[in-house]
Amino acid sequence: MNRKIQFNLNGKSISREAATHRLLLDLLRDEIGATGTKEGCGTGDCGACTVFLNGKPVNSCLVLSGELDGADVVTIEGLKIGPELHPIQKTFLQDGGAQCGYCTPGMLMMSKALLDENPNPTEDDIRYALSGNLCRCTGYAKIIQAVQDAAALLRK
Ligand code: FES
């Protein structure tokens, strides 16, 4: 069933006619052109498609358009603070936290969720928070370093 869906995406109101079973991931990438969010598995297992829905990280491949009315969605395109990269983006760049980069948007969104809740995470906290985000390039050590450095930057 198609119906009009209105939600806020990165602070802007979006209105679309969409099938209620259309996935948020597909709506973002195929209809809105917000291709920063990636599809890895499509089944909720890899975290590549992580976005914020009403302030909480979710796998956008598991969210139906019909759930979006009035919701606030933030994607990787909305992570910057004004013209500036978010500290977590800066430290991923600085520390080499991205290799092919496919998992990176999901890693960044999940890392932000962690740092919003816990500004001083231990290495175990970071590993636990990112345990649902898989990196095929297996650069986990640098990813963890980047999150630790972002936490330090944000505490300054
Ligand atoms: S694409 Fe959504 S969790 Fe893998």
Ligand code: FES
């Ligand atoms: S950097 Fe390639 S999948 Fe993570």
